[in-house]
Amino acid sequence: MSDEQRAKYSLIEKPEQFLPQAQKIIDLAKRKGAQFADAVISLGRDISIGAEKSSIKSAEVSWGKSLSIRVFIDGGLGDVSASDVEDDRIDELVEKAIELAKIATPDPDFVSLPMPEKPVYEPATFDEKILSVTAEQAIQWMLDNIQAAQSVDKDVIVSGDVGLTVSSAVLASSTGISVAKKSTSIHIGFFCVVRDDNNIGSFADHDSARFIEDCQPAGLAEKVTRRAIDYLNQKKAGTFETTLVLAPQATFSLMHTLARLANAESIQRNRSLFADKLNSQIANPAFTLLDDGLVDKGLSSGCYDGEGAVRKKVTIIDNGRFVGQLHNSYTANKAKTANTGHGLRNGGIAPSNLQLLPGKKTADDIIKEVEDGVYLELGGLSPDPVSGDISTNLDFAFKIEKGQLAFPLANAMIAGNLLELLSNIDAISSDYRYEPGNIMPTVRIRNVQISSGER
Amino acid sequence: MTDNSVKDVFDILLTVTEQAKKSGVQFADARALAGCSSSIMVQDGKAEKMFYNEANGIAVRVLIDGAWGFASCDGFDVRMVADCLDEAITLAKKSAPVVSDPAAVAPAEIVADHIELAGKYAIEQISLSDKQKKCLALEEAALKAGEGKIVNSMVSYSDGQRQQWVVNTEGTKVYSKVIRARVSCQLTAVEGNVRQRNYQVLGHQGGPEILTDIEPEQLSVKAAKKVLGQLRAKKAPAGEFPVIFHPTISGLLAHEALGHNAEADAIWSGQSILQGRIGDKIASELVTIIDDATIPGKFGTEPFDSEGMRTRQRVIVKDGVFEEPLHCLETAGKFGTKSNGCGRAQDYHNIPLCRMSNTFFAPGNSTLDEMIKGIDRGIYLREGHEGYVYPERGQFLCHASEAQMIENGKLGEPLRDVSVSGLILEALMNVDMVGNDFEMIFPGTCGKGGQGVPTDCGGPHLRVKRLVVGGVGQL
Numbered sequence: 014m015s016d017e018q019r020a021k022y023s024l025i026e027k028p029e030q031f032l033p034q035a036q037k038i039i040d041l042a043k044r045k046g047a048q049f050a051d052a053v054i055s056l057g058r059d060i061s062i063g064a065e066k067s068s069i070k071s072a073e074v075s076w077g078k079s080l081s082i083r084v085f086i087d088g089g090l091g092d093v094s095a096s097d098v099e100d101d102r103i104d105e106l107v108e109k110a111i112e113l114a115k116i117a118t119p120d121p122d123f124v125s126l127p128m129p130e131k132p133v134y135e136p137a138t139f140d141e142k143i144l145s146v147t148a149e150q151a152i153q154w155m156l157d158n159i160q161a162a163q164s165v166d167k168d169v170i171v172s173g174d175v176g177l178t179v180s181s182a183v184l185a186s187s188t189g190i191s192v193a194k195k196s197t198s199i200h201i202g203f204f205c206v207v208r209d210d211n212n213i214g215s216f217a218d219h220d221s222a223r224f225i226e227d228c229q230p231a232g233l234a235e236k237v238t239r240r241a242i243d244y245l246n247q248k249k250a251g252t253f254e255t256t257l258v259l260a261p262q263a264t265f266s267l268m269h270t271l272a273r274l275a276n277a278e279s280i281q282r283n284r285s286l287f288a289d290k291l292n293s294q295i296a297n298p299a300f301t302l303l304d305d306g307l308v309d310k311g312l313s314s315g316c317y318d319g320e321g322a323v324r325k326k327v328t329i330i331d332n333g334r335f336v337g338q339l340h341n342s343y344t345a346n347k348a349k350t351a352n353t354g355h356g357l358r359n360g361g362i363a364p365s366n367l368q369l370l371p372g373k374k375t376a377d378d379i380i381k382e383v384e385d386g387v388y389l390e391l392g393g394l395s396p397d398p399v400s401g402d403i404s405t406n407l408d409f410a411f412k413i414e415k416g417q418l419a420f421p422l423a424n425a426m427i428a429g430n431l432l433e434l435l436s437n438i439d440a441i442s443s444d445y446r447y448e449p450g451n452i453m454p455t456v457r458i459r460n461v462q463i464s465s466g467e468r
Numbered sequence: 469m470t471d472n473s474v475k476d477v478f479d480i481l482l483t484v485t486e487q488a489k490k491s492g493v494q495f496a497d498a499r500a501l502a503g504c505s506s507s508i509m510v511q512d513g514k515a516e517k518m519f520y521n522e523a524n525g526i527a528v529r530v531l532i533d534g535a536w537g538f539a540s541c542d543g544f545d546v547r548m549v550a551d552c553l554d555e556a557i558t559l560a561k562k563s564a565p566v567v568s569d570p571a572a573v574a575p576a577e578i579v580a581d582h583i584e585l586a587g588k589y590a591i592e593q594i595s596l597s598d599k600q601k602k603c604l605a606l607e608e609a610a611l612k613a614g615e616g617k618i619v620n621s622m623v624s625y626s627d628g629q630r631q632q633w634v635v636n637t638e639g640t641k642v643y644s645k646v647i648r649a650r651v652s653c654q655l656t657a658v659e660g661n662v663r664q665r666n667y668q669v670l671g672h673q674g675g676p677e678i679l680t681d682i683e684p685e686q687l688s689v690k691a692a693k694k695v696l697g698q699l700r701a702k703k704a705p706a707g708e709f710p711v712i713f714h715p716t717i718s719g720l721l722a723h724e725a726l727g728h729n730a731e732a733d734a735i736w737s738g739q740s741i742l743q744g745r746i747g748d749k750i751a752s753e754l755v756t757i758i759d760d761a762t763i764p765g766k767f768g769t770e771p772f773d774s775e776g777m778r779t780r781q782r783v784i785v786k787d788g789v790f791e792e793p794l795h796c797l798e799t800a801g802k803f804g805t806k807s808n809g810c811g812r813a814q815d816y817h818n819i820p821l822c823r824m825s826n827t828f829f830a831p832g833n834s835t836l837d838e839m840i841k842g843i844d845r846g847i848y849l850r851e852g853h854e855g856y857v858y859p860e861r862g863q864f865l866c867h868a869s870e871a872q873m874i875e876n877g878k879l880g881e882p883l884r885d886v887s888v889s890g891l892i893l894e895a896l897m898n899v900d901m902v903g904n905d906f907e908m909i910f911p912g913t914c915g916k917g918g919q920g921v922p923t924d925c926g927g928p929h930l931r932v933k934r935l936v937v938g939g940v941g942q943l
Contacts, residue, residue, distance in 0.1 A: 059817075066737040068569035072559035073538040075817045076548070088516065095522040097543030113518035116596050120516040149562050156566055170738040170860075206739060206860045213741070215860050247861075252707045282512065283619035284656040284665065360517055397885055399656050399665040402703070404887040404938035406865045408858060424863060426889050426938030428706060462940045464706035 021076060022144060025056045028181035028193040035185035038103060042084050043187055045111045049085040049126045050187045051321065053358065054078070057180035062151040064203075067159050067171045072148055081358050084110040085126070089117025090360060124346035127356075129189045130323040132316035134307045138196040140224040143177055146199070151175040158203065158234035165238045166207050173203035173234065190321035198223050198312070203234040205241045214244035214421070216409065217391065220448075224310045227449050240390075243411075247423035250412050252464040256386035257427070257434075258379060258413065261446035261453035264369060266393030268453070270431070271302055272364035274398060275329045275337060277344035286401040286431060290335045296435040299372050302330040304339060306354070306365030311450020313365040317354065324354035324365065339364060366450030372441030376455035379440045386413035387422065387463055394427060394434070401431035407463070425465035434458050474633070474643055477502075480526070480546055481635040484553050488530055489637050491557055495531040495573045497636035498553075499774060500524075500544065501816045505628025506596065510603040512621060518596070521628075525816040528552040532560040534570025540817045574800035574807055578639040579778055583771040585646045587675025591627050594676040599625055602679050603651075609684030610655055613692035617699065619663075620656040623688060625649075625679050634776030642776045648767065648922060649678045650911060653688040659699040664884065666695035666869055667853075671911025671924075673769040694851065694870060701884035704871060704939035710846035711888055711935045712839050715907035717852030717868050719925030722757050723827045723914070724855040724864045725892045727925075730759075730784045730792075731810070731822040731916075732799035734859050741862030741892060745790050751896035753788040754832050761809065761825030767911035768825035768923040772809070775820050779809035784827075785896075794822045814919035821917055829927030832902025839901045839931045846874040847937055849886060852910060862892035887938040895932055903929030 024030070031054040042050035056078050063071040081094040084107070091113030093106050159171050181195035202219030218237045222228040259267060279285035287295075306324040308314050318324055320342055327337040340348070341356030355362045380388065391409035396402065407425045411418040442455035481498040488496035502524045509517040526549050527540040537560030539552035603623045610621055627649035635641050650671035657664055668691035672678050713721055734740035742750065751757075761769055761779035773779055775797050782792050795803065796811030799822055811820035840848070849868040857864040867887040873880035908926025 062563075065733070066569045069535065069563045069567050070569075070571075071536045071538055071819055072563045073540075073819065074555050074559065075540040077542050077817070079542065090517045092517065092519045093521070094519075096524055097541070097545070099543075109520055113520060113596070116515075116600060117518045118514040118516050120514055123516075148559055152563055152566060172737060172739065204739075208738075213861050215858065282656075283658070286663065288663070359519070397665065399663055400885065402885040404704070404867065404885050406863070406887070406889045406938070408863065424889055424891055424936050426706075426865075426887060426936055428703065428887075428938040428940045462706055464708075464936055464938060 025058060025179050025181045026195065028056065028183050028195055031183045032185060032191055032193060035183050036191065038082060038107060039185050039187050041104065041107045042082065042110065045107060047084040047086060047111060047114065047187065051083050051126055051184060053081040053182055053184045055180065055182040057178065060148055060151065060177040062148065062155050062175045064155050064159060064171055064173045067163065067169065069152060069155060072152065082106060082110045084114045085123060086114040088120030088123030089114050091117060092359065122347045123343060125342065126186050126188045127190065127320050127322035127342045127352060132323050133325060135316045136307050136311060136314040137309045138223055138314055140197045142225045143197040143199055144179060146177055146225065151177060154201065154230040157231065161232060162205055162234035162238040165235055166242065168208065169238045170206040171203060171234050176200040184321045186321055192317055192321055194315060194317065196223060196315070199225060199228045201228065201230045201233060203237045205234060205237045207238065207241045207245065209245050212245045214241045216240040216244055221312055222449050223312060227310055244409065244421045247421040249423050249465045250425065254460060254462055256383050257458045257461040258383060258386060258388045259456045259458070260388060260390040261455060262391055263389040263393065264456045265451065265453040267456070268302060268367045268369055269364065270393065270396060272304055272329060272339065272367055275339050276362045277338040277340045277348065278362055280338055281344055281347060284399055286399060287335055293335055294333050295335050295432060296330060296333040297438040298333040299441055300330055300333045300438055301328065301370040303328055303368045304364050304366065305368055305450065308366050308450040311366040312448060314450055318356045319358040320356040322352050322354040322356055327353050368452040369441065369454055371443045371445055371452065371454045373443055374440055375444050376442040379442055379455055379457050380413060381416035383413045383416060388413050388418055396431040403431060404428045422465060425463055428462050428464070434461065477544060477633050478635065478641065480544060480549055481633055484528055484549055485635050485637050487553055493530045493532050493637065495637055497529050497634060497775060499527045499816060500633040502631040503628060505626055507624065507626035508600050508603050510607050510623040513607065515600045515604060523815060526552065527816040528556045529819065530556045530560050531571055531573060532557065533564035534572070535560045535564035535567045536571055538819050571798050572801035573797040574805065576636060576638040576640055576797060577777065577806065579776060580641045582643045584644070585673055585769070585771060587647055588677040589675040591629060591647055591675055594680055599676060599679055606653060606684050606688040610653060610688035610692045613689045614655065614657060615696060617657040617659050617696065618655050618692065619658050622654045625651045627676055632772070634772065634774070636776060640776040642772045644771050646673060646770050647675055648673050649676055651679045651687060653691040655691050655695045657695045657699055662699050664695055664698040666691050666698055668694065669911060670909070671767045672765050673767060674765050697870065697882055698884045701882040704847060704883045704886040704937050706939040707937060708934050709937050710843045711932050712846065712848045712874070713930040714850040715905060715927055715929060716910060717849050717866060718829050718927035718930040719827065719908060719910045720852040720855045720866045721930065722829050722927055723824060723923065723925040724857045724866060725895055726757050726784060727759065727824045727827045728857045729859045729862065729892060730794050732793040732795045732803060733822045735793055736799050736802050740859045742790055746793065748790055749788050750790045750893055751785055751788040752899040754902045755785055755788050755896055755899050756783070756830035757785040757827070758783050758830060759794060759824050759827045763826050766826045766908060766924045773811045773820065774813040775807065775811040777807045777809040777811065779825065782808050794824060796820055796822045812921045814921055818919050821919065823916065823921050824914060824923055826908065826924040828908055828925060829902065829930060831904055831906045831928040834901040834903050836903060836929050839903070839929060840874055840879060841877040843874045844876060847886065848872040848874050848879060849888065863889065864892055865889045888935045889938065890935045895935060898933040899930060900933050901931040905929060
């Protein structure tokens, strides 16, 4: 590592040194008329090694430094963000935020930015070891994976990427919040394509972690290649009503959909399918979904949200009943309830780590019990977030016949409504895929409409 | 940025590329971007959120012994940019010994030019307050048209400019300034226990006239009529049907079903079903598909790509024959041809990829009536919403928020939220009628490799003999 690089890293590693600058911005905003204000200074470095056509395609590094200022006047928001801001431009940018907040319509539902609070728990998010992973090492992971994939099929086409991120940020607010955070992450993912005459099979998978010990780069592309081979010889299966089994990653997509529907702003604004479903039974009593941003080393863990509010664990669906909304400071104040700490800088709300509590049967048993069905391995059901209507492709799916994965499906689609599907869930597996902080079991849904071309 | 600072940025980039040359690279380019945008968010009668964003930075890319190295940073700090060059060189040298598919670049057309694409009004010519007032008026008009059934209304407006400088070791030196603006309206309506949403968007390469000069009927009232229609619409039937595409969704078919497959990086790497098919008949002879980044005022229009190459029209499919892939410098080098200006990057933190701009089916000779008359039982798709494709398998999906049954040669029941899916080569061969009309009003952001770039798409009405419809039972 060169002296310049070391100096750049030390800025990221010690974000506290930017707190006085953030505080100065808040003081300036207050002097210029802000009733509430907060500021975030973020720094980061990404290394990315890309592969294409089973070869190294690119080696990239990017350094970032940015500033975000939010100013509230009578509840109206002026939000300014900028990259690499020199001190001599701060005054101009604060002035801009004030100008925007003054133009914005007053909003009596805005009460306050979050107040300082002691974190419920401080999960581990920073792994020093990731700082010392070099580009050479990342290139080697990529090469080892490509080689292992080619040992399965010498003509496999491997594309993928390895990403290493180090980032930090400070946040100061006019309500007295003054916090610093730093985090690391590692990601490795592959997409492999195999051919057999005119047949094409493909598959994708990834491994992501905040700590290097939670990531296993070895053997991933080989596993993906084997699965791509299973996707050769896809067949159309006609149009039929059947049982759908969601593999862990397809389940995770459903979990994300449900967490987004629990967004308190969408509910308060009447644009969520769950707007009138609070405390209603919406799924099988075995279905319990949690949002937990406080898991050690969790991919979306952190003790504060984007507004500096303390994160809390939320039960979104409890034994099939929709019970928990995800709040930011605005929606919590509007509903006169506790802030769950899911706020974003832009005023939005996002889930953190999601966990679907496991059931009793193994995934294998859940499939074995299906006489005739469909196994969706990757991709989501993409329901409309307002109506819950579903009409989408099943891109990586197998037909299940007599409890076995029989053949990969070509050009198959699913349609229905999310609420119907939730009420038709009849099994959740005891085993699951774990991506740090996230628990993804297998889920079975009865009576689902599938259409594909004629056999 | 003043003209002087335009020159200052060029000076930084020229210093970097000169330095790169001295280091013995095969090729290097340096790209600077200065972007700023403002947006207004109106919701439920209040313009409570106002945003302003600036993003300035530099990207340096080098090619050494067939390996790319890339580094980027925020801001125009000369020392940071020099560091970027060092880091890019180091990264390229580290990967060079192990690259098995060496990169190359096609000889670049040497362009030294300065082009600005403006609009009827400059962005600052209309005050933020006036833009805000117009957004509120549009929202109010939607609520009036909504028969008391609209429970949430949102109007968003954004405009911005992007300045780009590109310099490379071959002598290219270009500067462009492009402004774009976009306005959208999303409405949620409830009737009984049916809750639906719909959306209307307008966007262009141009200024705030896209907001100030429109009538509510073109945006928010249209969205209101659409969402009310959806409340009464039924779900589509499941199975295979003849399908007619309205121009608002035929462009989506051109983009998803063919455009992504024609991107030369996907073809080169074996991830497109069109690998080895240049010159082959891949579609019905009625099909001509074009990508054109030079159409005045369209959302995907720009004078240069992110590699400093001049953009132009590319005829991807002519009368059913696959003619021209979408190339960047690297793929053009590998295919032994010239770049056609499709190397686009989302921003300075990203490398250019082969991308579309404004993609469309060329018009044919049929009328909508003729298309409908020939169908006993089929689906008429209107209002394209979204889509995607897996290019390696050639499987695509197009989603329409609004549709209509066709029965016995006549339009029938309204339908909502219908997706159709197909295998590209089957679907394009099955195009049996192409309309004599044309529209291109689908401004959006196309995603690929984690990068989003502005695009538009369009076409005439289009009929496909058979596609799978994701529906529920029989209507």
